[in-house]
Amino acid sequence: MKSLPYILPFQDVNLASIPEVGGKNASLGELIRNLRQSGVLIPDGFAVTAAAFRQHLKENNLESEVYGALEAVNILDPDALAPVAFAVREKIRSPPLPTAIEQGICEAYLALSRQYGEAESDVAVRSSATAEDLPTASFAGQQETYLNVRGRVRLLQAVRDCMASLFTDRAIVYRAERGFAQRDVALSVGIQKMVRSDLAAAGVIFTLDTESGFRDVVMITGSYGLGEMVVQGQVNPDEFWVHKSTLAEGYRSIIRRELGSKETKLVYATAGTSLVKELRVPVEDRQRPILTDDELLTLARWSVAIEKHYSERAGALTPMDIEWAKDGATGQLFIVQARPETVHAQAKGPLSVYRLRGKGKVLLRGKSVGSQIGAGKVCVAHDVTELRKLRPGEILVAPMTDPDWEPVLQRAAAVVTDHGGRTCHAAIVARELGIPCVVGTGTATEVAIGVQEMTVCCAEGDEGKVYEGLIPFSREEVDPKRLPPTSVPLMLNISKPEQAFFLGQLPTAGVGLARIEFIISGWIGAHPMALLHPELIKSSAVRSQLLDLTRTSRSPAEYFIGKLASGVAQIAAAFYPRPVIVRLSDFKTNEYAGLLGGKDFEPIEDNPMLGWRGASRYYHPNYREGFALECAALRRVRDEMGLRNLKVMVPFCRTVDEARKVLDEMATHGLRRGENGLEVYVMCEIPSNVILAEAFSELFDGFSIGSNDLTQLVLGIDRDSEILGPLWDEQNPAVEQMITSVVHKAHLYGRKVGLCGQAPSDHPEFARFLAGVGIDSISITSDALPKVAEVLARPSNS
Structure with a gap:
């Protein structure tokens, strides 16, 4: 009888080899055999097969002893399981490996060392279970990995330690909970040449957005040193998003950067040892990204190539979870692991939309994981020994989590951590369990002391918030497949870029209104003229705040341009190639004054609603420099990132002459209407826009009706007035006549007209009137989408 092979080089295995070498090793072989010719760098190595693991148990008479002990214990009782699992691991790691297996490992290690020109190479020794890295179960972190192993003696011990780690408490429980029989899972061990990321950086890549499941981006995270810090959640890493579609077209489409x-x-x-130590990172290194733009784009292209290969092999789109490392000695980038992503890949059916229905005190802010909301009593646990006090439905607050916590994590209604990013262990497990999680708050375990109840909200964008007390919330399911087709295209109004990846998955015609001022107030926080002219600011404290705000940017101007471009790009990428209409800033003077440094640049007006706002600012000498920053950001989105689906809209444009001035100003800054397909729309919110619609049609590509301001100016009602509130009616015949008039006039000139005001969102039946007058699109809030679609789908006589 032919003996089973105990050693297999990575290049001799592929995904069909999972029963022999486990998921991790099979994937490495798949990458080396199929992606190296595309330029993807993967460190070489070999696998100690599952047959070797079984032979080790057999020769040392451990099979019946190990599995008998596990069958006799209540696996779901942590106190009962712990001593049994420990004894099992000791029995496996203590005796030497069978002679044939030891010889095979040593010979393969010597050959690998020669391949890299070394006497004894430093290697990573990784566990690779035969039920691991599957599309339906990740088994992330269940078994052990040993880094920087050098020499035959230490290598053989590390192999035995990996074999023993198949029986960590967490791995035993994980298999039991997912229906894997303990006897059916064996362990292979991968020996892979080390990448000296301790001298550079490492991290994790997902070929989708981890929170929304949006699949047209590559998300890259990482930090300095060995990648364990990122995976374990001990550090708040850098995060970058690259847009796949425009990357494929050759653009430098890094749409967002967030420095951790x-x-x-x-x-x-x-x-020469596997001992590690933790070092503080110098301040100047913390304030710069871990990778250059070229390196980010290289990793993104490699990730897309890996996803494409796995998807073609599976016959279906297969998002990937990838680990990368940069070698500080050579400067080279490497892919060190890849596996199918297991949470969003299985998600099907309706999208769950959570919304807070009340207000409360914000205790903590961090990075949101998922889009859910959870509430309950608070349980603070600093280490695994304190987890016993966690009761079902409670909020777990911890410094971080690791795989040893998994057996009890499923009891939690939500998780909040001090440290970690969106690819750390706590985030991965929370997604898999379907519970909200806010990571990287910094002070959760301190702030939670004495707090009885919390609400953990991940439904407000990528900033997760933790509120004191139990805040009411709702959950609504929107099934994109069940939304009826409508006679008029429905678009969305979007205020927060963080929600775009989620909303972009809804079946809409694009974005009818994206407000720049929300990005300026939420992401930038400073007045553009204050950033350009800090010397004109009277307060030294404000000047100091501006300096702190822009410290990590090349210049204050670049801070504004980069942040605004990222916010706009995230929205444009989420809906690509559908049109996204971005409205230029329309703050009132009192709102601009509220921005950091704004008071020194804004006049005091008695009626800001009818004052220096919208188009009148863009060409004015007191603001045109600030407008130039807006134009630079939009040009970057279109020309550098390739998001040509972006259209620009001019708000509150009072006269035709003013329209010409604004268009000339835009052209001066590289946004010339018609160039590279740029379309420029005008808001129709002033009676003059309707009365002179023919003249405005000669200058713009279309109109978007702002029903709030149009109602205000047609009826002569201050929309903020409580006294006049009862008179406010966007469905007043005078307003409806104005809307009808501009639609008909614009259509005579071949111009499209949409409506982006609040009216149809608040009054879905108003959409039927708009359809009747021939409007080309209706833009609404996301929560109104099902109701408006239903109204438009109904027969007109119903």
């Missing part, structure tokens, strides 16, 4: 705090890094404590 990156306070610490993990490095080797002693050369």
